[in-house]
Amino acid sequence: MLVAVLAVLAAGCNAPGGADSGGVGAVTASIGELDPEPIGPPPSPRLPVTVASEDGAEVTVTSADRIVAVDQYGTLGETVFALGLGGNLVGRDTATDFPAAADIPNVTPGGHSLNAEAILALRPTVVLTDSSIGPHAVQEQIRAAGIPVVFFDGERTLDTTADMIRDVGRTLGVPQAGDALAERTQQQIDQALAAVPERQDPPTIAFLYQRGAAISMLGGPGSGADDIIRAVGGVDAGTASGLTAAYTPVTAEALIVAAPDVILMMSGGLQSVGGVDGLVQMPGIKQTPAGENRRVIDMDDSVLLSYGPSTGKVIGALTDALYGEQSR
Incomplete structure (x- = not known):
């Protein structure tokens, strides 16, 4: 197992960085106004x-x-x-x-x-x-x-x-x-969804749920992040690497095998590890294309996985952050 991990590690270090996802560097995806927009004036409930x-x-x-x-x-x-x-x-x-x-x-x-x-x-x-x-x-x-x-x-x-x-x-x-x-x-x-660019080389995106050094989870099938990642034209790294649970404790080996081009995080989680500078010091992060290119996208905790009235705005903001001018 160790030999296999080292082989993947070496390959990752020598690889050109994976699928093009709009460049390198960290980006904060923003929907603008965080407060939900009411559909109209306060309605009068008809109950019971x-x-x-x-x-x-x-x-x-x-x-x-x-x-x-x-x-x-x-x-x-x-x-x-x-x-x-x-x-x-x-x-x-x-x-x-x-x-x-x-x-x-x-x-x-x-x-x-x-x-x-x-x-x-x-x-x-x-x-x-x-x-x-x-x-x-x-x-x-x-x-x-x-x-x-x-x-x-x-x-x-x-x-x-x-x-x-x-x-x-x-x-x-x-x-x-x-x-x-x-x-x-x-x-x-x-x-x-109609504005998401069509690509032959979809970026592999890992959702990392982080709360300081003590809580570090990689998203997989059923995490909620997997559906958002697919919506913006990406491949969910956790699912693609064989994870079967919605969230799995992060290990260096798991990150290396997942080999994400982009890491997606909640803004609070990224801040809890000292921003991108702190994130890339975590075991395994630097050995991924995302870590090598510091390709991290964060979004406000209250909207990223809410799947509520702001979901369309979330998809649009993540698309812009992921592809830049290619999405316009």
Whole structure:
């Protein structure tokens, strides 16, 4: 195994740098304004409604006056704002950190773990959540306290984005706003996809989830990043190198085998290791084409994997960062 890794390492050091992905150097992809754009003025929810929760329960929502929206990606919180109900959001997750949500209490202070006491203290009239966050016992505890808890699909792909927006709109009693927002989002996604350059040599892109030196994960199938990478015309390095889990702890050997032309990261993760200068000092990074060329693209944590109303803008910004003038 060691001989094989050394052989790959030597080949990587002598290779010309892999597929052309618009040049070398680090780029921050930006969608501009981070706050979600409401589809219209604040709508008036028509409640009660009974919906089928993703966990199999039938849930009746009687009020959307005090909403808690929590998932790993910030999708639900972003969607509530884009529906025009941001003023009703009283609790959020760590990923919902765009400026307009800054003063809303964060009920996942540890990152991705729910705090039942913190949620109950907010007196929510409905909790929107999914299987990406937990522990599940906390959501059940909140439901047992008499608060409607609605689970949504935990999978994040381009194909499920518009449907989730519609589902959130129906759950909150604003189906027309949900349909309009879903239509706008899908149009923006379609326009962004149409602008991705066609290439015979697609770049291999590795999504690296980093939180300081202690947490370093390489994205694979089902990470959410794999779908975004395919959307911008790239090959997901983790999937292509044989990973089978959504996230796998990073090793130098895994990075060398993945051989990415580009490394994609959340901005907060890149900052947590000291920027690109710190990143290229990590084991295995320098021995990849991306590390050799310092080819790193970062994007704000709140939008990169949100798969919500800003998804079309995310694809457009990543396309520009990846290909530069070739995408125009």
